[in-house]
Amino acid sequence: MSQSKVLPALALLLFFLLPALPVPEFWITQLNYIGMFALVALGLVLLTGVGGLTSFGQAAFVGLGAYTTALLSTHFGLSPWLGLLAGLAITGAVALVLGLLTLRMSGHYLPLATIAWALSLNYLIANTEFLGKYDGLLGLPALQLGSLPLASGRAMFALIWACALLAALGVKHLLDSRPGRAIRALNGGTTMAEAMGVSTFRYKLGVFVLAALLASMSGWLFAHFQRTVNPSPFALKMGIEYLFMAVVGGIATVPGAFVGAGVVKLLEDQLKELLPRLLGSNGNFEIIVLGVVLVLMLKYAPKGLWPFVQAAWQRRHPARVRLRDWEGAAALPSRDKPQRGELLLDVDRIRKQFGGLVAVNDVSFQIRAGEIIGLIGPNGAGKSTTFNLVSGVLSATSGRVQFRGQPVAGLGSRQIAERGMSRTFQHVKMVADMTVLENVALGGHLRSRAGMVASMLRLNASEERQLFAEAEAQLRRIGMAEQMHELAGNLALGPQRLMEIARALCSDPSLLLLDEPAAGLRHKEKQALAAVLRQLQDEGLSILLVEHDMEFVMGLTDRLVVMEFGTKLIEGTPQEVQDSPIVRAAYLGTEH
Numbered sequence: 136m137s138q139s140k141v142l143p144a145l146a147l148l149l150f151f152l153l154p155a156l157p158v159p160e161f162w163i164t165q166l167n168y169i170g171m172f173a174l175v176a177l178g179l180v181l182l183t184g185v186g187g188l189t190s191f192g193q194a195a196f197v198g199l200g201a202y203t204t205a206l207l208s209t210h211f212g213l214s215p216w217l218g219l220l221a222g223l224a225i226t227g228a229v230a231l232v233l234g235l236l237t238l239r240m241s242g243h244y245l246p247l248a249t250i251a252w253a254l255s256l257n258y259l260i261a262n263t264e265f266l267g268k269y270d271g272l273l274g275l276p277a278l279q280l281g282s283l284p285l286a287s288g289r290a291m292f293a294l295i296w297a298c299a300l301l302a303a304l305g306v307k308h309l310l311d312s313r314p315g316r317a318i319r320a321l322n323g324g325t326t327m328a329e330a331m332g333v334s335t336f337r338y339k340l341g342v343f344v345l346a347a348l349l350a351s352m353s354g355w356l357f358a359h360f361q362r363t364v365n366p367s368p369f370a371l372k373m374g375i376e377y378l379f380m381a382v383v384g385g386i387a388t389v390p391g392a393f394v395g396a397g398v399v400k401l402l403e404d405q406l407k408e409l410l411p412r413l414l415g416s417n418g419n420f421e422i423i424v425l426g427v428v429l430v431l432m433l434k435y436a437p438k439g440l441w442p443f444v445q446a447a448w449q450r451r452h453p454a455r456v457r458l459r460d461w462e463g464a465a466a467l468p469s470r471d472k473p474q475r476g477e478l479l480l481d482v483d484r485i486r487k488q489f490g491g492l493v494a495v496n497d498v499s500f501q502i503r504a505g506e507i508i509g510l511i512g513p514n515g516a517g518k519s520t521t522f523n524l525v526s527g528v529l530s531a532t533s534g535r536v537q538f539r540g541q542p543v544a545g546l547g548s549r550q551i552a553e554r555g556m557s558r559t560f561q562h563v564k565m566v567a568d569m570t571v572l573e574n575v576a577l578g579g580h581l582r583s584r585a586g587m588v589a590s591m592l593r594l595n596a597s598e599e600r601q602l603f604a605e606a607e608a609q610l611r612r613i614g615m616a617e618q619m620h621e622l623a624g625n626l627a628l629g630p631q632r633l634m635e636i637a638r639a640l641c642s643d644p645s646l647l648l649l650d651e652p653a654a655g656l657r658h659k660e661k662q663a664l665a666a667v668l669r670q671l672q673d674e675g676l677s678i679l680l681v682e683h684d685m686e687f688v689m690g691l692t693d694r695l696v697v698m699e700f701g702t703k704l705i706e707g708t709p710q711e712v713q714d715s716p717i718v719r720a721a722y723l724g725t726e727h
């Protein structure tokens with residue numbers, strides 16, 4: 136074991152030995168609660184912090200896990216271990232149905248929906264006769280590990296913390312994997328992730344169910360720790376508190392779940408003791424203080440406590456870059472490439488109407504393999520709409536688009552990516568807190584397979600090496616390998632645009648779609664970008680770009696399609712377009 140691992144291993148050993156040491160019962164109990172709460176907060180880190188889906192309903196899933204094992208072990212005399220499996224199965228099924236119903240909602244509708252079902256589930260539990268109504272179920276058996284009964288808090292300590300820490304390890308592995316990068320891409324909206332071939336709804340559903348399962352496991356531990364269940368610990372108030380823990384700790388970080396659970400539990404208990412004594416009257420004053428703390432945190436430290444600790448630590452011990460362990464990794468599967476000159480994209484009388492406005496009016500053009508085609512025109516000419524029709528972001532009112540002989544009109548951007556078109560965005564879309572390498576690896580999503588469970592168990596190591604080898608190769612191809620370990624959000628706009636191109640290349644496309652690639656770049660950066668695109672063309676790639684910058688397109692493209700008022704004005708070589716009086720009139724606003 137390397138020296139850097141000896142200390143953490145010893146600390147972990149000491150931690151698990153705490154119940155055997157003369158540590159007061161109070162602290163063992165506190166730590167048990169923190170471990171169980173952290174399990175729930177971990178789910179929220181994934182769901183809310185990373186995936187951007189706010190849920191106030193996690194306490195209801197804790198309740199499902201707790202009540203299932205309580206019912207099976209008291210009424211039916213079944214083993215609590217069967218109670219765990221049944222609780223996970225029921226919670227998984229309920230979460231799946233709720234997720235299918237609610238996860239397509241956006242904005243404030245999803246949090247409202249989680250509040251609604253949290254209230255209903257709690258109300259249902261509290262009013263069901265065989266669940267003991269508000270009194271709940273009493274006399275749950277103690278857990279039994281082989282012949283060892285876990286009948287006290289001290290005896291349960293190791294199990295609670297083993298569950299919490301193993302779950303944390305699984306979530307950490309997940310975040311650093313193919314599905315994890317897809318989940319991290321969800322937070323900024325779904326357009327980019329879908330364009331990289333990610334089924335965003337499937338991943339939303341996946342993290343929703345996983346977060347519910349972690350909550351259910353916490354409920355199972357809670358039920359056998361307390362040996363009794365009743366509806367109040369699973370009410371909406373607790374659902375809010377779990378979210379509070381995740382926010383306070385650091386909602387997008389795994390250690391944040393533990394920090395948040397610890398801080399909130401300890402602070403709440405201390406305030407519960409202290410405030411009535413200070414104020415000289417009884418009441419839940421701690422709720423007021425916690426509310427104020429949350430508001431202040433959201434104002435001054437919206438990322439939570441852990442990122443502060445991490446930043447302070449990293450000032451003294453800079454984070455080590457990812458170990459480059461992918462040398463010699465097998466290549467990812469690749470698609471057969473079109474022959475130079477083969478008809479690649481055939482856009483035939485494509486039309487898009489927005490109500491009465493005809494944004495694209497029966498526009499036709501073709502792209503052959505190995506060509507760079509530019510789509511130009513004055514503001515509002517319909518370029519972006521045409522681009523979005525080709526890339527599947529919009530569906531056409533009429534007309535036909537064929538890619539390599541197959542119709543693609545009406546397909547979503549994920550299916551279009553599957554067929555070999557990959558795009559960049561007018562406003563760069565990336566995961567700012569992932570490295571350049573990780574962002575580019577996201578482009579290889581469709582060429583890889585590992586799912587959430589395999590990734591949590593680290594069964595994806597060889598595929599990860601393939602993905603990173605491919606991502607590095609694409610960065611090298613466009614001259615950005617030096618920056619692969621930098622955080623994408625720290626790059627200037629020029630390199631960010633290049634990174635998007637590398638990400639698109641990582642999907643092994645036959646046609647690259649670039650939306651205003653030169654926008655906002657300085658002269659030197661434009662020259663560098665043009666050189667990269669020419670090199671890609673020499674390597675056999677075809678490119679369609681929408682661009683405003685005339686100088687940039689004139690020196691780069693083989694042909695230009697000029698649009699005005701939604702209609703194709705003219706198509707020709709850059710020289711023909713430059714010489715055209717119609718085009719000059721369109722740009723200068725004179726009559727043609």
Ligand SMILES: Nc1ncnc2c1ncn2[C@@H]1O[C@H](COP(=O)(O)OP(=O)(O)OP(=O)(O)O)[C@@H](O)[C@H]1O
Nearest residue numbers: 489492493494512513514515516517518519520521
């Ligand atoms: N979602 C929409 N709903 C209604 N009208 C739209 C929509 N998107 C675009 N339009 C309209 O369609 C026309 C073409 O817009 P489009 O963005 O395609 O032009 P453009 O050539 O890309 O312009 P720019 O260079 O300014 O980006 C414009 O009149 C625009 O207002």
